[in-house]
Amino acid sequence: MRRLTLLPLYPAALSLLLGGCVQESVRSVNSTEAIQAVEAIPEAQLLDVGVAVFDAGIPEDEESWEKLRIFPTVRKAEARFIPLILQDTLEKTGQWGAVWVVPSDSNAVDLHVSGKILYSDGETLKLDVQAVDSTGREWLDKTYEGVASKYAYVEELELDSDPFQNIYNQIANDLVLARQSLDAKQLTDIRTISELRFATEFSPEAFDRHLKVNERTGEYTINSLPAREEPMMVRMSKIREREYMFFDTLDEYYDNFERQMGEPYMDWRAYSYDETIALREVKDSARRRMLLGALAVVGGLYVGSQGGSYTESVIANTAVIGGGTLAWSGFKRYGESKIHVDALRELGTSLEAEVRPVVVDIEGQTVELSGSVEAQYAEWRRLLRDIYELETGIEVASDSAAPGDGTEVN
Amino acid sequence: MTDNFTTKLCLVLALALAAGCASQQTQEQEEQEQQSSSTSSSTSESSSPSSGSPSQSPSESSTESQSQSSGSAEQDPWSNPPEQSESGGESSAQSQSSPPPGGAPQESTAQEQGGAEGAEQQGGQPPGGAESTAQEQGGPPPGGADGEAEQQGGAQSTAQEQQGGGPEGGAESTAQEQGGGPAGSGESTAQQQGGQNPGSTPGGSAGSGGAQGPAGAVPGGNMPGGASGAPGGSNPVRVAVIGSPQTGDEQVGDLDRVLDGSMVIFDGRILEEQQRARDARRGSESGAEGSVYGEESEGGSGATDVGEDGGMGGESGDGDSTIEDGGPADTSGLERPMPQGGAGKEATGSAPEGIPSGDDDDIVARQLREAAETESDPALREKLWEEYRRYKEGTSR
Numbered sequence: 001m002r003r004l005t006l007l008p009l010y011p012a013a014l015s016l017l018l019g020g021c022v023q024e025s026v027r028s029v030n031s032t033e034a035i036q037a038v039e040a041i042p043e044a045q046l047l048d049v050g051v052a053v054f055d056a057g058i059p060e061d062e063e064s065w066e067k068l069r070i071f072p073t074v075r076k077a078e079a080r081f082i083p084l085i086l087q088d089t090l091e092k093t094g095q096w097g098a099v100w101v102v103p104s105d106s107n108a109v110d111l112h113v114s115g116k117i118l119y120s121d122g123e124t125l126k127l128d129v130q131a132v133d134s135t136g137r138e139w140l141d142k143t144y145e146g147v148a149s150k151y152a153y154v155e156e157l158e159l160d161s162d163p164f165q166n167i168y169n170q171i172a173n174d175l176v177l178a179r180q181s182l183d184a185k186q187l188t189d190i191r192t193i194s195e196l197r198f199a200t201e202f203s204p205e206a207f208d209r210h211l212k213v214n215e216r217t218g219e220y221t222i223n224s225l226p227a228r229e230e231p232m233m234v235r236m237s238k239i240r241e242r243e244y245m246f247f248d249t250l251d252e253y254y255d256n257f258e259r260q261m262g263e264p265y266m267d268w269r270a271y272s273y274d275e276t277i278a279l280r281e282v283k284d285s286a287r288r289r290m291l292l293g294a295l296a297v298v299g300g301l302y303v304g305s306q307g308g309s310y311t312e313s314v315i316a317n318t319a320v321i322g323g324g325t326l327a328w329s330g331f332k333r334y335g336e337s338k339i340h341v342d343a344l345r346e347l348g349t350s351l352e353a354e355v356r357p358v359v360v361d362i363e364g365q366t367v368e369l370s371g372s373v374e375a376q377y378a379e380w381r382r383l384l385r386d387i388y389e390l391e392t393g394i395e396v397a398s399d400s401a402a403p404g405d406g407t408e409v410n
Numbered sequence: 411m412t413d414n415f416t417t418k419l420c421l422v423l424a425l426a427l428a429a430g431c432a433s434q435q436t437q438e439q440e441e442q443e444q445q446s447s448s449t450s451s452s453t454s455e456s457s458s459p460s461s462g463s464p465s466q467s468p469s470e471s472s473t474e475s476q477s478q479s480s481g482s483a484e485q486d487p488w489s490n491p492p493e494q495s496e497s498g499g500e501s502s503a504q505s506q507s508s509p510p511p512g513g514a515p516q517e518s519t520a521q522e523q524g525g526a527e528g529a530e531q532q533g534g535q536p537p538g539g540a541e542s543t544a545q546e547q548g549g550p551p552p553g554g555a556d557g558e559a560e561q562q563g564g565a566q567s568t569a570q571e572q573q574g575g576g577p578e579g580g581a582e583s584t585a586q587e588q589g590g591g592p593a594g595s596g597e598s599t600a601q602q603q604g605g606q607n608p609g610s611t612p613g614g615s616a617g618s619g620g621a622q623g624p625a626g627a628v629p630g631g632n633m634p635g636g637a638s639g640a641p642g643g644s645n646p647v648r649v650a651v652i653g654s655p656q657t658g659d660e661q662v663g664d665l666d667r668v669l670d671g672s673m674v675i676f677d678g679r680i681l682e683e684q685q686r687a688r689d690a691r692r693g694s695e696s697g698a699e700g701s702v703y704g705e706e707s708e709g710g711s712g713a714t715d716v717g718e719d720g721g722m723g724g725e726s727g728d729g730d731s732t733i734e735d736g737g738p739a740d741t742s743g744l745e746r747p748m749p750q751g752g753a754g755k756e757a758t759g760s761a762p763e764g765i766p767s768g769d770d771d772d773i774v775a776r777q778l779r780e781a782a783e784t785e786s787d788p789a790l791r792e793k794l795w796e797e798y799r800r801y802k803e804g805t806s807r
Contacts, residue, residue, distance in 0.1 A: 256690055259691065
């Protein structure tokens, strides 16, 4: 009997329990610091890094875009914007040689970083990042997730770092740790192999004998070394410098892109952050109300069915009526969440319209420049082939100068 | 008997008449010689009725050539006396003995007068080119030739001059550049090489297939597989090795210079592109409020409009529009040769002291020279002039 008397109190106690248990996550602004170089890294071990434009992670199924709140143009913009932040982070650490954002794989860099956007809004960023050096050794293949602090968007604080700087710092630190696991010779070899791979790309007939590639692992090793002062090597150095100039030019493009993209993108992130938080709170609240309401109704019905005293009957009726009202308010809250969903959609659409010309510009510029440069490279490849034929007396098949991997396979 | 007498009388009369006619003809000839002692009558002019433009008077062809081809004026064959004297008589005999159809006689005349470099660079010259040669015989073009050519399609003839004569301008010229010149190109080269370098067996045979290729162009060279001409005509700048020395080392040196030259041009384009991007940034930073993107596209200074401005990546633009726009660089970007003749570019400065004359420039030298003349950045301009000077020194050795 005593147990039955206490029964009606259970929903109320549960309600208090759940009501007081508000989800709270600790958010910190950039708690992870990037590891800075404390001493000069020897030139022979200073690696050049190329950060590729990320995979935007847009699903092929267009119907899922709405559900996942993916705005394709915004994603494409982010696929370029995020590598720029990572480039900036890596440069500031002083741990690396030159760091460029490159449109595609390039043999001119020692370490190649690529990635995919798994999720992105103002509150959460989730990335899949890989890093592979010129020998084909994998440095990194990891998923990073970060949650922005609301203070990241407070203008008065004038935080000059990205709301997800933590992620970039973590990536930079992981790369440093991976590099630290290599000895000096391995680092020097990485540089040498990138030189040879670049040279092989331009003049396979002259350089492919210097590299070996492991058929199983795909990793490159040095077979032999050409003399640094060998004329063909000198020519390759000159062309490689041109590749760097090409990257520098891309940098100029990306600088403009970042500047144009930055402000509207940050605004979108800030508004998106607020709306995302609000949406989640509304949904959580609605869920709690419905759950508690349902429990109260069930509890009330149970107590009422036991046929107790008048007081117990009143309490049971009150619990049923109160629970029903609570559940109904939960449903109404769910309705409110639609407002925030619409707001997020509006924000995304607006940003899409704003950044579309910028994305089109940067895509067009990089494609055009890359195309022009590649055409010039094709010309140089033919010229180098002629020179090689003259120097060695060996006639080269005309298609062997095409970019490809003529490296010896073992 | 009477018949015999009559026959003899007729014979005597006929002989008397013939003698009288002969003496009169001799007198007329003497008079003509006296009257026209100062009149020039070159072989080409006398053969002009059989040329491709029989209806045009010399003055007409002169005017047309000025309007069609500023490049021809720039590459005046007369300005190169040694080559002219070297090939003159021999080629003249060729053209008189076996005149090719259409414009070919004029083409071979151009070879006679222009020498190896001019003939090979011009390759399959259209009839207009031959006309311009006739004009050049009469003297240098007037000073306004360039401007006129610019308005009336000078760009086309400029491209023709450089790449082997695509009368349609950019696209066709590029095709010729990659695939070798048209039929006329091979023909004229074969004639020239036959005349000047009888011993150039592999080169000569390759030249007929791809007149601009280095294998075919280097007469009697020891390049392995020289007769193959595999890369023939694939690289416009390789024309520079035409007439290069015989040894392999020297040929490599020539190709190295071509490579270096194209790198300098590449540098110029890249730096221009960077500058353009910086200008675009500055422009939009100091621009009006509102959409920076709109400003960018309207301003035309952004790298977005590279194609229209004649920058690096203007693959979609056509050559004519670039030249009309007067952009700082060729629309075709790196993969295409720069327009010749200066029609599309405003020269930003004349050659500094110590820079050799550009009269006998080959294509690479001309590209370097034009790049230097049109470069707005003083530091880069100086670098380009320096490269031009070095290149000229290298080729004159």
